[in-house]
Amino acid sequence: MDGNASVEHALRGAAPHQLVDVVTAALKEQYGASSVELYIADYAMRSLQPVGAPQGEATSLALHDSPEGRAFGAQEPHVVPCPPGRVTVHLPVTVRGDRTGVLSVAVPEDRLTDEVLGDLDILCTALGHEIQVAERDTDLFQMARRATRLTLAAEMQWQLLPGRACSRSEFTLGGHLEPAYAIFGDNFDWAVSPETLTLSVTNGMGDGIEAALLTSLAVNALRNARRAGLGIADQAALADQALYGQYGGSRYLSVLLMELHLGTGEMDVVEAGSPRVLRMRDGAVEPLAFDAQLPLGMFEETPYVTERLSLRAGDRLLITSDGVDGAVSPTGETYGEQALARSLAASRMLPAPQVPGALLHALTGHRGSGPLEDDALVVCLDWHGRVDHGAHPQPAPVRSLG
Numbered sequence: 001m002d003g004n005a006s007v008e009h010a011l012r013g014a015a016p017h018q019l020v021d022v023v024t025a026a027l028k029e030q031y032g033a034s035s036v037e038l039y040i041a042d043y044a045m046r047s048l049q050p051v052g053a054p055q056g057e058a059t060s061l062a063l064h065d066s067p068e069g070r071a072f073g074a075q076e077p078h079v080v081p082c083p084p085g086r087v088t089v090h091l092p093v094t095v096r097g098d099r100t101g102v103l104s105v106a107v108p109e110d111r112l113t114d115e116v117l118g119d120l121d122i123l124c125t126a127l128g129h130e131i132q133v134a135e136r137d138t139d140l141f142q143m144a145r146r147a148t149r150l151t152l153a154a155e156m157q158w159q160l161l162p163g164r165a166c167s168r169s170e171f172t173l174g175g176h177l178e179p180a181y182a183i184f185g186d187n188f189d190w191a192v193s194p195e196t197l198t199l200s201v202t203n204g205m206g207d208g209i210e211a212a213l214l215t216s217l218a219v220n221a222l223r224n225a226r227r228a229g230l231g232i233a234d235q236a237a238l239a240d241q242a243l244y245g246q247y248g249g250s251r252y253l254s255v256l257l258m259e260l261h262l263g264t265g266e267m268d269v270v271e272a273g274s275p276r277v278l279r280m281r282d283g284a285v286e287p288l289a290f291d292a293q294l295p296l297g298m299f300e301e302t303p304y305v306t307e308r309l310s311l312r313a314g315d316r317l318l319i320t321s322d323g324v325d326g327a328v329s330p331t332g333e334t335y336g337e338q339a340l341a342r343s344l345a346a347s348r349m350l351p352a353p354q355v356p357g358a359l360l361h362a363l364t365g366h367r368g369s370g371p372l373e374d375d376a377l378v379v380c381l382d383w384h385g386r387v388d389h390g391a392h393p394q395p396a397p398v399r400s401l402g
Contacts, residue, residue, distance in 0.1 A: 007022070023036060032111055039104065043158065045180075049146070068090045088105065092124065171382060179375075185202075185207065186215075199379070214247075232257040234304075243296050260381075270304050280317075340359070
């Protein structure tokens with residue numbers, strides 16, 4: 001069994017809270033590592049937090065102004081000399097495009113070859129997978145992820161999220177929420193099958209626990225319908241019934257549902273409320289208008305219909321909640337569609353997972369240092385197209401509830 005295979009085997013057999021210990025022991029034995037540190041990106045994506053540091057003693061690293069942050073941002077190893085005769089290599093820990101953190105390893109300089117860097121990269125991917133599994137059974141990584149305490153509503157909302165990024169050869173996807181430690185009713189969700197990407201963006205009314213409970217019911221109702229094999233119009237209809245059955249029309253929720261057919265680039269859309277969509281194509285940014293349908297839960301048994309959108313390879317879609325374009329500056333000026341389009345154009349060279357953070361940073365510059373008056377959500381989708389031009393199954397027709 002080669003070195004990486006033995007480490008991966010040891011990771012799979014390790015207790016969830018001992019993953020870093022297993023990696024540390026293996027790197028010391030195989031490469032003479034003198035120190036190994038794992039850092040997790042915090043919820044706000046502003047700092048890297050050490051895993052395993054005692055409560056109150058964790059030292060945060062700046063995500064945008066540190067060697068570790070450079071590796072995280074570039075998604076490439078970053079080597080820093082630390083004489084005498086040693087180097088520290090900072091390696092991104094990423095799984096299917098979802099950036100988890102950074103593994104920092106100090107090794108003898110003469111041991112760090114291109115082959116070793118490749119082995120360490122494979123090890124970091126394996127570690128990222130095991131962290132995702134371990135989070136079901138330990139709070140270690142969730143605790144490290146927070147630079148400050150989460151509100152209960154934010155805790156509930158983060159547990160609903162599928163991740164912060166996802167990538168396949170056909171697309172790259174990223175999303176982010178602010179304020180990260182006190183979010184209320186905004187949320188996003190996605191799921192990938194062999195032939196489709198299903199994406200939802202929700203914006204629930206209210207704030208605090210009530211907003212979090214409303215969003216939780218809606219997201220789980222949409223997932224329940226999706227996992228039953230229903231199309232997005234029926235997903236919306238069943239979630240609408242669940243919300244109306246619980247609240248009787250007194251509380252409702254806006255949603256944008258999208259189903260992208262990966263073999264064709266055709267997208268079915270249901271817009272039921274306020275999320276805004278911009279498309280950047282060949283450098284030009286334009287808003288996409290869909291037929292506005294009633295929010296979920298407003299009336300009993302509301303019917304929903306899909307619309308069709310065709311994507312071209314190279315298209316970028318940006319989806320925002322009303323907390324973004326409705327944000328107000330200290331002088332009373334709203335952020336607005338034009339400012340959003342400028343920010344999207346300015347971030348055109350960034351990969352999709354980094355676009356939400358860049359746009360929310362620009363939003364902070366607009367509104368100043370005061371607290372957000374509403375959740376701000378940004379989701380970015382890059383469509384690359386499918387390279388294999390062979391035959392692919394066509395999208396199934398949307399089923400009706402009848």
